[in-house]
Amino acid sequence: MTIRVAIAGARGKMGMEAVHTIMKNESMELVAALDYKEVGTTLAALDEFPNDYEIPIYINFSELVQHTKPDVLVDLTNPHCVYERTKEALLHNVRPVVGTTGFTDEQLEELQQLAKEKQLGCIIAPNFAIGAILMMKFAKDAVKYFPDVEIIEMHHDQKLDAPSGTGIKTAQLISQARGAKEQGHPNEKETHTGARGADFEGMRIHSVRLPGLVAHQQVLFGGTGELLTIRHDSLNRSSFMGGVVFSIEKVMKSNTLIYGLENIL
Ligand code: NAP
Numbered sequence: 001m002t003i004r005v006a007i008a009g010a011r012g013k014m015g016m017e018a019v020h021t022i023m024k025n026e027s028m029e030l031v032a033a034l035d036y037k038e039v040g041t042t043l044a045a046l047d048e049f050p051n052d053y054e055i056p057i058y059i060n061f062s063e064l065v066q067h068t069k070p071d072v073l074v075d076l077t078n079p080h081c082v083y084e085r086t087k088e089a090l091l092h093n094v095r096p097v098v099g100t101t102g103f104t105d106e107q108l109e110e111l112q113q114l115a116k117e118k119q120l121g122c123i124i125a126p127n128f129a130i131g132a133i134l135m136m137k138f139a140k141d142a143v144k145y146f147p148d149v150e151i152i153e154m155h156h157d158q159k160l161d162a163p164s165g166t167g168i169k170t171a172q173l174i175s176q177a178r179g180a181k182e183q184g185h186p187n188e189k190e191t192h193t194g195a196r197g198a199d200f201e202g203m204r205i206h207s208v209r210l211p212g213l214v215a216h217q218q219v220l221f222g223g224t225g226e227l228l229t230i231r232h233d234s235l236n237r238s239s240f241m242g243g244v245v246f247s248i249e250k251v252m253k254s255n256t257l258i259y260g261l262e263n264i265l
Contacts, residue, residue: 002027002028002029003027003028003029003071003072003248003249003252004028004029004031004068004069004070004071004072005022005028005029005030005031005070005071005072005073005074005248006030006031006032006033006034006064006068006070006072006073006074006094007019007022007030007032007033007034007073007074007075007076008033008034008035008073008074008075008076008077008085009075009076009077009078009100010033010034010035010043010055010057011035011039011046011048012076012077013237014076014099014237014240015076015077016048016049017237017238017240017241018074018076018099018241018244019033019043019049019053019055021241021244021245022074022244022245022248023053025245027249028245028248030055031055031068031069031070032055032056032057032058032064032067032068032070033055033056033057033058034057034058034059034061034064034073034085035057035058035059036059036081037059038059039057040057041056041057042054042055042056042057043055043057056068061085061088061089061092062092065092065094070094071094071095071252072094072095072096072097072248072251072252073085073089073094073095073096073097074097074098074099074244074248075089075096075097075098075099075100076099076100077100078100078102078160079100079101079102079103079160079161080102080160082098082100082102082103083103083104083107083111086098086111086122086124087110087111087114089122090111090114090115090118090120090122091114091118093118093120095120095121095122095251095252095254096122096123096124096251097122097123097125097244097247097248097251098122098123098124098125099125099128099240099244101126101161101164101165101166102160102161102165103124103165108124108257108259111124111257112256112257112259115255115256115257116256116257119255120255121250121251121252121253121254121255121256121257121258122251122254122256122257122258123247123250123251123254123257123258123261123264124257124258124259124260125243125247125260125261126164126165126166126168126169126260127165127166127169127215127240127243127261128239128240128241128242128243128244128247128261129215129232129234129239129240129242129243130242130243130265131232131233131234131239132166132215132217132232132234133243133260133261133262133265134232135170135217135219135230135231135232136166136169136170136173136260136262137173137262138230139170139173139174139219139230140173140174140176140177141177142219142221142228142230143174143177143178143221144177144178145221145223146221146222146223146228147178147181148181148183148221148222148223149174149178149183149203149219149220149221149222150183150197150203150204150205150206150219150220150222151163151167151170151171151203151204151205151206151217151218151219151220152205152206152208152217152218152220153166153167153205153206153207153208153216153217154207154208154209154210154213154215154216154217155207155208155209155213155214155215155216156209156210156211156212156213156214156215157209157210157211157213159209162198162207162209163198163205163207164207164215164217166215166217167205167207167217168200168205169260170217170219171200171201171203171205172200173260173262174203174219175200175201175203179201180201180202181201181202181203182202183202183203183204184196184204214233214234214235214236214237215233215234216231216232216233216234217231217232218230218231219231243261246261246265247261250264
């Protein structure tokens with residue numbers, strides 16, 4: 001069966017890569033793009049895409065669903081709209097595959113409940129790169145031996161949310177294995193606000209934003225007389241595409257919300 005895919009965020013850095021990936025995949029059909037402003041009637045009308053990408057662009061999601069009947073909505077947009085978009089997809093019986101980061105815990109819980117009620121698959125993946133999933137898995141293992149840990153995540157300077165979804169997901173996984181722990185000196189004091197990074201159950205997450213970066217993360221463990229660093233680098237956005245294809249296939253066979261590819265790989 002060919003999977004009918006719609007995409008939100010097609011003009012973006014991740015979206016463009018995903019459009020080409022889906023167009024090349026023989027078991028998928030890209031049926032529509034979802035935008036929030038008038039940019040053209042089809043992807044072919046945009047400079048970013050070849051002339052034969054006759055994929056219609058919609059602004060209204062109900063119309064998109066009515067006209068193109070997608071099975072899956074891939075969301076690669078931004079943290080401000082992603083929750084509403086994902087909810088709207090589920091309400092229209094379209095299975096979301098979401099790469100956009102920036103969900104709150106409450107939003108994740110609500111979407112989990114909605115996916116359950118609708119008996120629909122929904123995949124929210126803070127990171128689609130296999131190496132990043134392994135980094136998180138290894139970090140969860142390592143913390144049993146090295147309970148003092150700090151995370152440094154580094155991204156391009158156009159990223160809107162901080163810490164990154166991967167940074168938060170890594171902290172959550174580590175916290176499952178370790179629990180809360182006060183780190184550093186009990187009397188430490190920041191002379192400049194933010195110097196010690198974000199506090200996640202005692203773990204510190206530092207967010208670096210610079211042009212030239214794509215998506216990188218180090219998980220630093222400190223022990224007695226030794227240090228362990230687990231590092232992952234996405235050097236370009238093709239690193240995420242295997243995970244996008246895998247998620248589109250997987251979401252069709254699922255009837256619950258899955259948060260993080262480590263749960264299904
Ligand atoms: P980007 O280049 O800024 O692309 C986002 C695109 O979405 C832009 O074209 C933007 O249009 C469009 N957009 C904004 N609001 C929209 C809406 N309501 N409906 C439809 N389209 C909308 O960002 P990116 O680097 O591609 O990243 C996109 C998201 O993926 C971010 O949240 C990022 O953190 C995440 N990400 C995830 C992974 C992963 O592995 N899960 C990897 C990398 C990035 P305008 O520019 O015209 O506003």
